Amino acid sequence: MPVLIPAVEHSQDTRVGAEAWHQEARAKIQKARQATKRCAQEAVTMWQPKDSGLDPHMARHLRRAAYIRPWRFCVEMLKGGGTLEKPPPGEGVTLWKSKMKPPVWHSRLPLPLNRDVLALKTAEFVHTHTRGARLTAARLAHAQQQINGQLRRLQRQREATDYRLSEVRKGLLINQQSVKLRGYRPKSEKVPDKADSMLTWEKEELKNMKRKMEEDMEKSEAMLKTLATCRDTLAFYCKERLQAVDLMNQPLTKVLGQAGRYSWVNLSRPSTPRIQGEKTPPPDPVGTYTPECAIELYEAKRLLMESKDILQEMAKNVEDIRKRQQQTSDRVCASLAQKRRETLELKERMNMALGVMRGTIHRCTRYNHEMYITSDLIKGPLSKNHLETREKLDRPLVRVYQRHVGTQLPEAKRLAQSTDKLQRHISHLEKNLEVLLAKRKNLAYSLNCKKIGQDVDYDVVRLRLRQRHPHVLYQQAQGLVNEWNPRTPRIESSATPE
8 A cells, every 4th residue: 555645734944855955956957948948949940931030129929920920911902992912922832721921941951852952953053054155155156157158158259359350351451452453453544533542541440440359359358367267266165165065965056046046146137026035144254155255256246247348348349340341341342333434434435536536537548648649640640541631831832822031821830839738738637647546546545444444443343342241251362362363455655645
């Protein structure tokens, strides 16, 4: 059976234990309570919102209500008089049933999944760097493609400019050959005219065109070298960035499409309105978009703008020079054709003059022959075959009449005067015949020279039209001048051209 202990009234004086012993026990209990409270507070504060500050001067029973008040739903008054409860803004889990939304709580100690989280953070950082490197590489590759396309366009424009330069050089050769062919004309046809001045003017114009085209070729050559250097630098930087994207097999063009930037240098086309393009990231010396890449992309943009202006200027110069060369050649050919028409008109006049002179010479020759016969008849018959004979001055009638003194007849004097006058007329007529024959020979020579000058001008125009054809190259045009070799007419010693 249990031992029955008699009830004893407890009082301060009836304690059995010593006072020091009681105080020591109470001190231990107080310390245990304080440790329990402290550990409980620390355990609670290990998992709490990041910004949780309590007012230490506030009463304990009011702290919890003040702490929970920002978590409760906000009541908004509507225009119709009703109310609408909305959760407070920010991150966290919304408790719709209790009308509360506590903020996101953070732990001050590493969780059991801390290692996995750190591995995920590291992978995310690496992936971010890789995506940045891939995006920068895509932008560098696209800029390189644009530079390469500009190089091809500039090269094609250089070929067109070089072709036009060869046409200008061929025009200079045609001008030189035209002057050389016109040098085959006779001396009387080499009088300076407007065709010669037009050929000189054409030569100066072609020289100016040649200098302008050569300047364009030099400028484009320097731009080609600069663009090639920029392309190689962009390729080097792109290859350097691609060293960190071995595990990502997405095409670079798709990367640009996802980023909304189809042209990093803003030249190929404007940004699409559906996708907002990413802004240019600030250069970072230790990041993916280094200052060197930024400088090179800016240089690529500047070169693209400058080369675009050069391309437009070269194309405009090629078209202008083509029109100017065509107009110049047409004006020269028109002047040569006009000179040929004038020569043809003069030839027709000379032919008419030769026809009239031929009849005059025939009549003068016939009249001169008759004069010779008349002169012979005045002197008397030379043979009995002459049907018409004249009596001599010693005929019987005259001798009988002259027996008397002072009966001299004037017949001999008149005959002598008539013979002398006839001889002078014959001499003058012979001189006129000589002059007419000389003029006819000179006119015939001039007519032949006009014919050669007309043929030369026609051949020059034909040569110019043949050589300026686009299918005739500069090397072919150099040998065409030897195919035509006119012969200059020879001047006889009896003819003196005037």
